[in-house]
Each structure stands twice: as structure tokens, then as C-alpha cells.
Amino acid sequence: MTYAFSPPATVAVPIAGTDDLFPVHRIYCVGRNYEDHAREMGFTGREPPFFFMKPADAIFVVRPGQPASLSYPSLTGNFHHEIELVVAIGRGGAAIKAAGAMDHVYGYAVGLDMTRRDLQNDMKKQGRPWCIGKGFDDSAPIGPIVRKADAGDVTKAEISLQVNGQDRQRSRVDKLIWNIAETLEHLSAAWTLQPGDLIYTGTPEGVGAVARGDRLVGAISGLPDLDLTIG
Ligand code: MN
Secondary structure, three states: OOOOOOOOOOOEEEEOOOOOEEEOOOEEEEEOOEHHHHHHOOOOOOOOOEEEEEOHHHEEEOOOOOOOEEOOOOOOOOEEEOEEEEEEEOOOEOOOOHHHHHHHEEEEEEEEOOEEHHHHHHHHHHOOOOHHHHOOOOOEEEOOEEEHHHOOOHHHOEEEEEEOOEEEEEEEHHHEOOOHHHHHHHHHHHOOEOOOOEEEOOOOOOOEEOOOOOEEEEEEOOOOOEEEEEO
16 A cells, blocks of 8 residues: 555644754644733633634744745735744643643744634624634744743743834733633543644734735744744
8 A cells, every 4th residue: 555645744843942843733723812802803701712723734834043934825905913822732632631731731832823814704704614714824833842841931921923123912921811721621622632732822912914024023931033024
């Protein structure tokens, strides 16, 4: 038995301070996980967390010190940034309890949940899936993964996104409605987590559109910045 054609290469993210790569299994994303972002999207209150996914090959790796150009995608006139803390899973499991959930975390990275907002909003209105607004090619830029022990306490880190040197988003990870451990409890009740899973944990308020030529710098204290230009 042979494959009918060559299987795709494994999607992988560099691990900071090593020559190793983190092989990506799935990308889960948490919706509306900061209160002020939920409000700006027209919702209020603490609702149970909800999830969507991006394909693993939506990953767009950004290496520090190497200029990265993210192509403006097709079909949209409202391409939005969402800066997010990404949690990398090193140990899988189902029905994980929040109390032990942090033992499943391998490390952290700075990520962008890039969104074709016009398409997402159209799909929402029609009660249709968000895939076309969220799960498109290169929709998941990410910086190197920093191992948990090397990252300090990201649960209280500042998180920010600047566009052309101006603040667009600035908050703190401790403002997450569902913290990392609680998110893992909810997520692993629905799916069996595997080593290699990445979780984009949600974005704070201040999401907005970008244009070709814009330079985006995402930062979370304790992690390398994510720096790219829209091409
Ligand atoms: Mn998001």
C-alpha cells in the first residue's frame, strides 16, 4: 500500500530557545472570552464558553527578526485583527478538571485570530457556520511557542496589539472570562485533547480592520512579539 500522493507536511511551530518544532494537531478557538470584547460584539454577561476551530494548516509561523508578510485574503473588505494568548497542549486527555488542567499545558505563544469580519457577520445573521470568516488559509499567525517553565506567569500578563505603532488592543490575560484551566475543562468535555493542540483563548476589546501595508505588532509580556505586515 502506498499513498495516492505525498501526504501533506506536518504543520509545526518553532519552540523558543531550542531547535525543536511543536507539531500541530488541531487549532481550537474560544469565542467572546473577554467581557469588554463581548460587549463590543453586542453581547453582555458571562455565558458558557463556546468554541470554533481552524484547520491546522491555517497556521502562519512568524519568527522573531524575520520580516513576515501576511497576504490580505480574498472575499473580504473587513479583515480584522484579534490578538490572543495561545495555549499549546503537551499532554492530552478527556474530561480534564480545571484543578489539574495546567499540567496539560506545554507552553504559550502570541497569536492572531485573523477574521474576515464581513463574512463572519453574514454567516451569523443567516445562522450558518463561521468557517469562511474564521478558518481560511493563513488565518492563524503565531510566534514561537515558549515552554511553560520559561514563560513566567502568563495568566497575569499584559496583552496588546499595535497597528503602525498605535495601540489598538491592550488588556491583561487575567481579564479572561474563562481562564486557561476552566477553558481546558470545558473544551475537554467536548473533545479529547491531544498533544499538539493549540488553543487561541480569545481576544480583548479593540478589534478592528487592517489594510495592505499595515504593520501589526502583537505582544504578551514574557513571550516574543509577533511582528508582521499585511501584504
Ligand atoms: Mn478570536
